[in-house]
Amino acid sequence: MKPKNKKNKILIIHGPNLHLLGVREPHIYGKFTLCDLNKELKEKVKKNNLAVKIIQSNSEGEIVEEITNTNYEFLIINPAAYTHTSVAIRDALLGIKRPAIEVHLSNIYKREEFRKKSLISDVVLGVITGLGKHSYLLAIEAAICFLNSTPRR
Ligand code: DQA
Numbered sequence: 123m124k125p126k127n128k129k130n131k132i133l134i135i136h137g138p139n140l141h142l143l144g145v146r147e148p149h150i151y152g153k154f155t156l157c158d159l160n161k162e163l164k165e166k167v168k169k170n171n172l173a174v175k176i177i178q179s180n181s182e183g184e185i186v187e188e189i190t191n192t193n194y195e196f197l198i199i200n201p202a203a204y205t206h207t208s209v210a211i212r213d214a215l216l217g218i219k220r221p222a223i224e225v226h227l228s229n230i231y232k233r234e235e236f237r238k239k240s241l242i243s244d245v246v247l248g249v250i251t252g253l254g255k256h257s258y259l260l261a262i263e264a265a266i267c268f269l270n271s272t273p274r275r
Pocket of ligand 1: 138140202203225228
């Protein structure tokens with residue numbers, strides 16, 4: 123049981139190559155850096171009186187470990203390229219009892235065929251794709267609505 127006065131915590135995971143934001147295909151992913159994005163995400167979470175942990179990892183195993191640590195109430199994950207390949211991340215999400223949202227900066231349905239398949243989408247609450255940084259900001263809003271309407275564990 124979480125003490126009554128403890129803030130709900132959101133875990134935000136950025137998958138592989140998202141450390142390259144700003145440099146990597148800016149016409150697709152935008153000109154902002156990961157640091158700029160995280161600053162905005164932290165501000166939004168703070169305004170809403172929630173706690174947040176944000177990580178970026180290029181390693182599938184590390185992402186699985188972060189997901190399954192379950193030291194959080196809500197997960198927002200951009201699995202990046204692992205979206206299309208990772209049975210391990212899918213199984214981790216199936217193994218935890220935590221609500222999660224999959225986000226993408228680009229619209230994965232508007233791009234190459236191989237990006238249209240997500241191994242993650244059917245094991246999370248929902249997907250926000252194609253809205254740039256707003257995909258994450260809207261996911262935080264959804265997390266707030268969800269956490270406010272769900273009794274505390
Ligand atoms: C991405 C889309 C993926 O297909 C790609 O591999 C990424 C980023 C996005 O945020 O648009 O690395 O998840």
